Amino acid sequence: MSPAADPHIPVLLRPLLEAVAPVSGVWLDGTFGAGGYARGLLAAGAATVIGVDRDPAVFAMAEGWRGDYGARLVLVEGTFSELDHYAAEFAPGGLDGVVLDLGVSSMQLDQAERGFSFMKDGPLDMRMAQSGPTAADIVNEAPEEEIADILYHYGEERASRRIARAITEARAKAAFATTRELVAVIERCLPRPKPGQSHPATRSFQALRIAVNDEFGQLIQGLEAAERALRPGGKLAVVTFHSLEDRVVKRFFQARSGRAGGGSRYAPIQAAEAPAFEMLTRKGVGPDDIELAANPRARSAILRAGLRTEAPAGRADRATLGLPAPVLETSSKPHRTRR
Numbered sequence: 001m002s003p004a005a006d007p008h009i010p011v012l013l014r015p016l017l018e019a020v021a022p023v024s025g026v027w028l029d030g031t032f033g034a035g036g037y038a039r040g041l042l043a044a045g046a047a048t049v050i051g052v053d054r055d056p057a058v059f060a061m062a063e064g065w066r067g068d069y070g071a072r073l074v075l076v077e078g079t080f081s082e083l084d085h086y087a088a089e090f091a092p093g094g095l096d097g098v099v100l101d102l103g104v105s106s107m108q109l110d111q112a113e114r115g116f117s118f119m120k121d122g123p124l125d126m127r128m129a130q131s132g133p134t135a136a137d138i139v140n141e142a143p144e145e146e147i148a149d150i151l152y153h154y155g156e157e158r159a160s161r162r163i164a165r166a167i168t169e170a171r172a173k174a175a176f177a178t179t180r181e182l183v184a185v186i187e188r189c190l191p192r193p194k195p196g197q198s199h200p201a202t203r204s205f206q207a208l209r210i211a212v213n214d215e216f217g218q219l220i221q222g223l224e225a226a227e228r229a230l231r232p233g234g235k236l237a238v239v240t241f242h243s244l245e246d247r248v249v250k251r252f253f254q255a256r257s258g259r260a261g262g263g264s265r266y267a268p269i270q271a272a273e274a275p276a277f278e279m280l281t282r283k284g285v286g287p288d289d290i291e292l293a294a295n296p297r298a299r300s301a302i303l304r305a306g307l308r309t310e311a312p313a314g315r316a317d318r319a320t321l322g323l324p325a326p327v328l329e330t331s332s333k334p335h336r337t338r339r
Contacts, residue, residue: 011241015285016037016239016305019237020280023044024096025046026049026050026091027046027049028083030052030080032053032062032075035051041097047072049072050074050087050091051075052077052078052079052083052086053077054129056130062075076090082225083098083225084229087229097230100222100226100239103240104116116205118179118182118183118202123178124136124139124177126205126213132212147160147167148161149325150210150211151163151164154206154324155210156244157203163185163189166186179205182204187200220248223316224313230308232308232310235280235305237304240304246284246302247322248321250284251322252321253279253306255317256275256314256316257276258273258274273311276312277306277308279306279307284303285304
């Protein structure tokens with residue numbers, strides 16, 4: 001389907017299919033979205049694709065075309081952190097492949113009513129699953145220090161404390177309800193961007209979205225679930241969209257493929273463990289000029305892929321994965337915004 005006819009262009013689909021070729025058997029697309037990866041996998045030779053998404057709206061949007069694939073496409077509402085449970089139900093012999101396309105989709109960004117975009121006015125929501133606490137709940141109820149920590153650790157916002165203070169001062173007068181109200185407060189805290197620089201609210205909105213959806217908690221649980229669900233010879237491909245995500249995925253693959261390197265006084269050398277993955281991509285793969293011309297939103301995307309070995313599934317050492325501090329601090333108990 002042409003980009004003009006498809007509301008969502010799957011990022012790095014061509015290099016992804018090249019990295020995991022040949023495609024066959026049962027695959028799980030843990031971030032179904034508009035179905036671009038699922039359709040690409042089916043066209044490339046997958047016998048069945050299990051499409052998982054926490055957003056129920058995406059399945060309604062697929063009604064017009066999902067029937068073309070019959071029983072080859074199975075749709076499941078849920079989170080990819082539990083993909084091994086879905087695999088046990090639909091592929092008891094193990095999955096032949098897992099694809100994860102992280103972050104928010106362009107389809108969600110373009111829907112003002114979802115509250116993901118600082119460029120469109122809408123309810124201050126940001127929930128992918130459309131249930132549970134919203135971004136408005138965080139900015140209206142969380143302590144100033146917690147808001148500052150979210151902005152700093154999840155958005156790498158250097159002005160986090162200044163913005164958090166401005167948020168708490170503003171909400172004392174009137175609660176935040178819309179994205180535009182929050183953008184106005186953030187813009188007053190930061191200098192006007194120069195040509196080519198990102199919007200002042202970019203990092204704050206990213207941070208709030210990550211907190212609302214517990215994206216890093218979901219990520220590491222999803223990577224470990226994929227390791228458990230993949231049969232020997234199965235393939236895991238992950239596409240990230242910012243450096244924080246890519247750092248975690250990179251270090252997970254390094255740790256689980258035996259390439260993590262030596263220890264230090266902060267992270268001592270662990271006992272030797274048989275590698276659970278062999279790398280299919282020597283380093284992160286980004287978009288080429290052709291893809292960037294067709295889809296500028298792909299500019300920050302990075303693909304990494306690995307091949308599952310026969311080694312038993314294990315658990316990655318979270319202290320070595322580069323997870324943001326709030327995730328490490330709550331790794332042993334439920335996150336305040338986790339559903």
